[in-house]
Amino acid sequence: MACIRKRRGKWVVDYRDAAGVRRWLTCETRRAAEIVLAERLDESRQPREPVVDPDIRLEEYSHRWLNLIRMSVKPRTLDSYQQTLRLHLLPVLGPVKVRTLARGRIKMFLATKLTSGLARNSVRIVHATLRAMLNAAIDDGVISANPADKLGRSLKLVTPAAVRQEEIKAMTREQLSTFLATARAASIPYERRHYTLFLLLARTGLRLGEALALQWKDLNLVNHDIRVVRAISAGRVGTPKNGHPRTVSMSTQLGTALLRLQVERKTETIKQGWPEMPLWVFCTAAGTPLDESRVRKVFAKILKTAALPHFSPHGLRHSYASQLLQLGESPQWVQEQLGHKSLELTTRTYGRWLAKRPIRGGVNALDEVTGSKVVAKIESGTPDVLEIPDSIGGPSRTRTLDPLIKSQLLYQLSYAP
Helix, strand or coil, rough: CCCEECCCEEEEEECCCCCCCEEEEEEHHHHHHHHHHHHHHHCCCCCCCCCCCCCCCCHHHHHHHHHHHCCCHHHHHHHHHHHHHHHHHHHCCCCCCCCHCCHHHHHHHHHHHCCCCCCCHHHHHHHHHHHHHHHHHHCCCCCCCCCCCHHHHHHCCCHHHHHHHHHHCCCCCHHHHHHHHHHHHHCCHHHCCCHHHHHHHHHHHHCHHHHCCEEEEEEEEECCCCCCCEEEECCCEEECCCCCCCEECCCCHHHHHHHHHHHHHHHHHHHHHCCCCCCECEEEECCEEEHHHHHHHHHHHHHHCCCCCCCCCHHHHHHHHHHHHHHHCCCCHHHHHCCCCCHHHHHHHHHHCCCCCCCCCCCCEEEHHCCCCCCCCCCCCCCEECCCCCCEEEECCCCCCCHCCCCCCHHHHHHHC
């Protein structure tokens, strides 16, 4: 029987959820408790049978959850979940029953992680992992609400957009020019062959995994565009990050470099006696895609040779977006090129690089598009002098305005000899 009772100055809602498990929720006021009770009663009227043991413990449920999502998330995301569970969640919360996980206990667990010296972003990942798993527990009927929801905001685990923008490292035009020139002039042939890859990252904004997964059939060297349909993550070929293919534009400089690379690859195919040219645009001597870790090592070495500060290959993507926005390019077009899910994500990430100069003519440009006739030129006299009409749509000053005078003049004219 659901009820509300007062205890120690608080109002406690006592009820059973849809799975028949008894619950207690504490509220500050009776009115809040009544609202909560009404919501929980609505939920309890939709009984459901848990697909797993209602008393399942977090460690056991985590194995079920990982198996369920294995085919629906990226390999790197799955690895992150597994590592977070092994290092942080299971050692502390593993023996706890999922249905007894209280919001206060989770909040204390996360706060302890923060005070222990774990980086705030790492704690954010721990919280995100637990929240995602408990959302699945709702679908399985183990719990009716997620106790980990909205804790990231109260613990300030979410970095403000302005701070995230400041943390993004993008090369200036001068730094990027120096980096590409150094890559092109590298003394070791193996490192020099990475120049076209780095140029592509800087001129298209592709993620490194998307660039390494490019095949020659994805390039249209006539129309100067590239079709991004796959990505390599953790050595496995899959879809791009947002799950959807996209088409990106190719600059003239990049088109010339890719055409030169294609000619070199055809020549190498004949010289090596390969039965056919490798499918991958950027490949090893064996015709397999380049290894991401090796590319990062070459990238770091070129940065050191060029005496540039630390950047990651992803910094070339940031450089691409920031420089286009600084030049006044449409944020929506940049969003489509980057493959972001929303324009909000693009502006939230690169907002500080948006061009802020006024348009030509400023607010005066608004007057030109209204279509209203604000001023009129005098028909006779000096053409450069403008006259503001006294009455829009009425007769001009060259005509008699008083209808009585007008009628008298017409009467006199009609009887004139």
